[in-house]
Amino acid sequence: MPTTLARSLSSQAALQLKEFLLTMQEFFLFSLRAFATIPKIKRYWRDFLDQATICGTESIPIVLVSSISIGSLLAIEVGNLLEDFGAKTMLGRSTSITVIRELGPLLMGLMLSARFGSRNGAELGAMQISEQIDALRAFGTDPIAKLVMPRLVAALVMFVPLTALADFAGLQSAAILAEHYHRLDPGIFWNAVYPRMIPKDFVVGFLKAPVFAIIITLVSSFNGFAARGGTAGVGRSTIKGIVVSSGLVLIANFYVSKIVLENM
Amino acid sequence: MIELRNVSLKYGDREILKNVSVTVRDNTIKAILGPSGVGKSTILKLMLGLIKPNSGKVFVDATDITPLKETELYPIRRKMGIVFQGNALFDSMTISQNLSFFLRENLRLPESEIEKRVVEQIQFAGLEGYEDQLPENLSGGMRKRVAIGRALIFNPRMILFDEPTAGLDPVSSKKILNLIDSLKQKSGLGAVIVTHIIDDVFAIADCVAVLYKGEIIFDDVTEKLHESQHPFIRSILSDKILEL
Numbered sequence: 001m002p003t004t005l006a007r008s009l010s011s012q013a014a015l016q017l018k019e020f021l022l023t024m025q026e027f028f029l030f031s032l033r034a035f036a037t038i039p040k041i042k043r044y045w046r047d048f049l050d051q052a053t054i055c056g057t058e059s060i061p062i063v064l065v066s067s068i069s070i071g072s073l074l075a076i077e078v079g080n081l082l083e084d085f086g087a088k089t090m091l092g093r094s095t096s097i098t099v100i101r102e103l104g105p106l107l108m109g110l111m112l113s114a115r116f117g118s119r120n121g122a123e124l125g126a127m128q129i130s131e132q133i134d135a136l137r138a139f140g141t142d143p144i145a146k147l148v149m150p151r152l153v154a155a156l157v158m159f160v161p162l163t164a165l166a167d168f169a170g171l172q173s174a175a176i177l178a179e180h181y182h183r184l185d186p187g188i189f190w191n192a193v194y195p196r197m198i199p200k201d202f203v204v205g206f207l208k209a210p211v212f213a214i215i216i217t218l219v220s221s222f223n224g225f226a227a228r229g230g231t232a233g234v235g236r237s238t239i240k241g242i243v244v245s246s247g248l249v250l251i252a253n254f255y256v257s258k259i260v261l262e263n264m
Numbered sequence: 265m266i267e268l269r270n271v272s273l274k275y276g277d278r279e280i281l282k283n284v285s286v287t288v289r290d291n292t293i294k295a296i297l298g299p300s301g302v303g304k305s306t307i308l309k310l311m312l313g314l315i316k317p318n319s320g321k322v323f324v325d326a327t328d329i330t331p332l333k334e335t336e337l338y339p340i341r342r343k344m345g346i347v348f349q350g351n352a353l354f355d356s357m358t359i360s361q362n363l364s365f366f367l368r369e370n371l372r373l374p375e376s377e378i379e380k381r382v383v384e385q386i387q388f389a390g391l392e393g394y395e396d397q398l399p400e401n402l403s404g405g406m407r408k409r410v411a412i413g414r415a416l417i418f419n420p421r422m423i424l425f426d427e428p429t430a431g432l433d434p435v436s437s438k439k440i441l442n443l444i445d446s447l448k449q450k451s452g453l454g455a456v457i458v459t460h461i462i463d464d465v466f467a468i469a470d471c472v473a474v475l476y477k478g479e480i481i482f483d484d485v486t487e488k489l490h491e492s493q494h495p496f497i498r499s500i501l502s503d504k505i506l507e508l
Contacts, residue, residue, distance in 0.1 A: 014301075134350035138312050139345075139366040140338035198303070 030225070031218050032143065034152050038261035047150035055116040055151070056158030062168050063117055066107045067099070069169030074098055075177035083182065091178050092192030099170040099199075101204045101257065104176040108166045109249040110213035117245045120151060121238035124224025126197035129234055130240045133225065155213035163209040200264045204257055211252050225262070265289050266311050266344075266456070267420065271320030272349035282478040283320070290421060293448055293455045295486070297462065297500075297504045302475050305349065311456065312346060313337040313345060342370070345415025348373035349426040351407045353399040360386065361396040367417055385440055405436030412443060422454040423447065429464055440468050460499055465489075475496040482504050 012020045041048060072096050082088050124147060128134050137145040171193065178184040223241035266288045273281040280303040288294045288311075298304050309315045310322055313329045321328050324340050332340070353362050363382045367373055373381075386395055389409035391402075399407050408428065415423050428444065429437035445468045447453045457469060465472050465486060472489055474482040476496045482489065489497065 071339060090462045130350050130355075131352040134309070134314055135346070135348060135354075137314055137334070139414075140342055140370045141366065142334070187463055 006235035006244065010105060011150035013098055017071045026226075027131040027218070027222050030222050033142075033144045034148045034221075035140045037142065037149040040145050040149065040151060044146060047146065047255045048154050048160055051154035052158050054119065054156050055112065056162065058156075059112060059115055059162060060165065061184050063108050063162050065103060066111050066168050067166040067170040068105055070103050071095070071099060071173035072177045073101070074170075075261040076181055079178060079184070081183040085248065088182060088184055089188050089190055091184060092175070092189040093196050095107055095174040095178075096171055096193040097201065098130045099174070100167050100201050102253070104167040105205050105208040105212065106194045106249070106253045107214070108159070108162055109208065112155075112162070112212070113216045113220075113242060113249055116155065117140075117216045117242050120220035121224045121227075121241035122215065122234060124148075124221055125227030125237045128225055128227045129230060141226075146193075148217070148225075151221060152214070154218045156210050157215040160185050160206060163206055167205065200260065203258045203264060207260060208253060208256050211256055212249050214254060215248045216245045219248065229256065265323075265325060267323040268307065268310060269321045269323065269478070271310060271317040271322065273315070274305070275319050278476055280312075283315070284318075284475070284478070284480050286473050286480060286483065288422070288454060289505045291448065291469055292470045293444070293457065293467040295457045295459060295472040296475055297459060297465050298470055298475035300460055302479060304460075304475055305426050307475070308346065308456065308458055311424060312341050313343060318458060326369055327464050332452050334481070336343045338370070342418045343420055344424055345410070345418065345420040346424040347411045347415050347426065347428060349475055351399070351411040353407060353410060353414070355399055358396050358398060359391060361401070363409060363417060364400065365415055366414070371418075381417055385417060388414045388416070404432050405439060407430065408436070408440055409443065412440075416447075424455070425455060425457045425459075427459055428457060429459070429461060437464075458480070 002136050073090065077087060078094050078098075079091050082091055082094065119170070124133070127147070133143045133147070134144060175189045177191045179186050220241035222240075223237040227237035229236070268284055268286045271281055271284045272279070283306070286294075286307065286414060294462060296304050296307055301475065306315065310317060311324070313322065313332065316330055321330050323329070324343065327340065328508070329337060329340055354365065357365060360382050363385050364378050367378045367381060381402075382395075386392060389406075389412065391406060394402060394406065408410065412423070423444075425444065426439050432440065441464060444457070447448055448455065456466065460464060469486050472482070472486045473480050474489075474492075474494075476494075481494050482492050482497055490501065492498070
């Protein structure tokens, strides 16, 4: 009996591993196709503009809210800590490193994973369920070139300025909080930011934007294309897209920081 | 002409089609009749190369399409039009945009030619005045007519219909069937109609293949359906519901 159970469990695990590897293979080919169709961007420039508006302009409020909130919190908490050591003047430096290198891009990535990723997953999933993607293929249009590539290019283009905006809003809110909460002169705050910034700080922060753009767009779109089983299936694929892309954003955030900081 | 030769297809462990062979000749209306969920729509997708069989071959005008790449399939698919069960119209586009979309995408036609073809299809579908409406604002029958117009936009030789009258009221159903019949009479178009409604088969199909438990159990002219002694066919002819 235990032998039968062990065999059944191992065969189940082998089946799951096989499914996982097949999905990875499909995802790799899907991603390759999305990149390979980038030269067709001129043909789909209207779709690109639509997606740039969705993931760029329309995402500004949520990016601002998250970065202002984290900048303000950092200023209060780190300021309290530094005050104990009599190093309050270093608040600008510590806040800027945290915001520009880590929390600015990370929070933006997570917010866009939720906002842009969920939209991609739900929209493409609904198109898959209602056979609109099959219709594109049936009438001779490449659905990846038409639906995924413009999203990918739009995210690659728009995530960098959004990161800059998140950094600026986070630091500005930290400066305001530093002045009003910790009674720290803005001149002292900014003087600890600008002269001490080094290229590495910007490389770490801004390299994350295109990496997150690729992860969020491809993972959410792939899950949308894979939607099966009616409206519940669209829900499942959307959730899967958000969960996986958010997890990958967190992992990529760590590795980009590690690789750049170790090698620059 | 479209031919499925000894086609088998599995989804996981589930065997959808077992050694299925079907031929659809030009200028004929062929129905594929069977209960819901038996794999009828899958046959249409195989004919278009949207899915590939596990074994067997699919021929379109004597070309084996099973080994072809996606990009090589595009010109072959344009020989056929398809009307999906749920119409698959692009819900963010107006009716005229839905009709012109694939012309703009795939053919380098002058704008005047595109407009001419769109107007032709709008008139054919009897949808004058609805050009700027979104699909959601139209009735089920109207949406179906737009989908047929879209399928005709490349001037195909064959149209594939997936449950063309499902979910429509009797009047709209009759209109759609008349429209399909008129396409054959006026334009010499061939058609494949996948359906579970036996009345539709007798109304317009020249020949019929019956799909049951993944196998073709009958394939002949429609009139001979009455002569079949297969228990499933006898049961559907005696007005029973087509369920497994």
